[in-house]
Amino acid sequence: AAGVIQSPRHLIKEKRETATLKCYPIPRHDTVYWYQQGPGQDPQFLISFYEKMQSDKGSIPDRFSAQQFSDYHSELNMSSLELGDSALYFCASSLKLIGGLHTDTQYFGPGTRLTVL
Amino acid sequence: AQSVTQLGSHVSVSEGALVLLRCNYSSSVPPYLFWYVQYPNQGLQLLLKYTTGATLVKGINGFEAEFKKSETSFHLTKPSAHMSDAAEYFCAVSVSGNQFYFGTGTSLTVIP
Numbered sequence: 001a002a003g004v005i006q007s008p009r010h011l012i013k014e015k016r017e018t019a020t021l022k023c024y025p026i027p028r029h030d031t032v033y034w035y036q037q038g039p040g041q042d043p044q045f046l047i048s049f050y051e052k053m054q055s056d057k058g059s060i061p062d063r064f065s066a067q068q069f070s071d072y073h074s075e076l077n078m079s080s081l082e083l084g085d086s087a088l089y090f091c092a093s094s095l096k097l098i099g100g101l102h103t104d105t106q107y108f109g110p111g112t113r114l115t116v117l
Numbered sequence: 118a119q120s121v122t123q124l125g126s127h128v129s130v131s132e133g134a135l136v137l138l139r140c141n142y143s144s145s146v147p148p149y150l151f152w153y154v155q156y157p158n159q160g161l162q163l164l165l166k167y168t169t170g171a172t173l174v175k176g177i178n179g180f181e182a183e184f185k186k187s188e189t190s191f192h193l194t195k196p197s198a199h200m201s202d203a204a205e206y207f208c209a210v211s212v213s214g215n216q217f218y219f220g221t222g223t224s225l226t227v228i229p
Contacts (some may be wrong), residue, residue, distance in 0.1 A: 033216065042207060042219040043161070056216050070152060090160060092217075108153070111161040 002027055004093050004109035006062040012115045013081050021076040021112045024091030032074040033106055034066060043090055049074055050096060051062070081116045088113050119144045119197060119210045122225045123220035136180075136195040138190045140208030143189065145217070150191040151209040152182055161207065178202070205228045 005024040008051075013019050025032050031050045035043040036059075045058035049068035060066075068074045078085060092106035124139040142148060149168045153161040165176025172184040176200075191208060192215045208220040 035217075042221045043217075045216040045218070048216060058216060092161075096228075098144070105163060105166060106211075108161040109165070 002077030004107055006091050006092055006109040006112050008112060009110065010113050010115075012117065014117055015081055017081050017116075019078045019081060019092075019114060021078070021089055021114070023074045023076070023093075025072050025091075025108060026073070026095075029093035029095045030072055031094045031096060032072070033092040033094075033109075034069055034074070034076050035092065036058075037088040037090060037111070038096070039087070040086075049051075050087065051088075068110055078114075085117050086114060086116045118163055119148065119212060119218045121208050121210050121218055121220035123206075123223050125207050126221065127224045127226065129226040129228055132195050132200055136193070136198045136202065136225065138193040138206050138208075138225065140191045140193065140220060141189055141218060142191060142208070144210055144212045145211065148210045148212055150182075151211070152176065152180070152191075152193050152199055153209060155205040155206045155207065155222075157204075158172045162204075166195070170182075178192045198225075200227050200229065 007022045034046040035049040037043040044058040047066050048056045052068045064078050079109045088111045090111045092108045094106050118168050120143045152164040153194045155161050163182050165174050165186045167174050175181045180195045183189045205225045209217040211217045
């Protein structure tokens, strides 16, 4: 079965540079979530989108922005990168059920490992 | 607000021994509960989930968990540990399928 695809898998950037992470959800899934996992830490929710609209916002820095496109893929844009942004960034997707409730399961991609030097 | 507490950041068991990873949650409404496993340098893989119905849920790789509302717990167990079970395990809670709140994770080591 098709899974969540994230690209690139690894990214190395310098401080103050920008980075763009891409997420392709499972086919027919309409909701995308972004998480940040620092070294030795649990995943922290950043932001989510449903039908191209932001649906929930977590601890996402103002330097970061994200959007969901008409084909449901999502991009996380990160500017003015800092050393502390080095982390594993996960994307997850889910499908909204009839009646307005999200499916109960988020399926995670393999992550993008961002290293800021 | 929702939160998850995983007792024991590191657990070591002998191969063939019982695995018990603890998870307690806090939620103002009935939660959905999940266990995910993460192998080194890999993503999160769903082990099992509880939403409604039977409180004892079975997952992949022989794992199971029991939802105990009175104890606000969702502990993960496996009768006999295998070397391939060595990984990081995360308990997560969500409400109505929105954002997940993860515990801090438990690193499982299996001793030959």
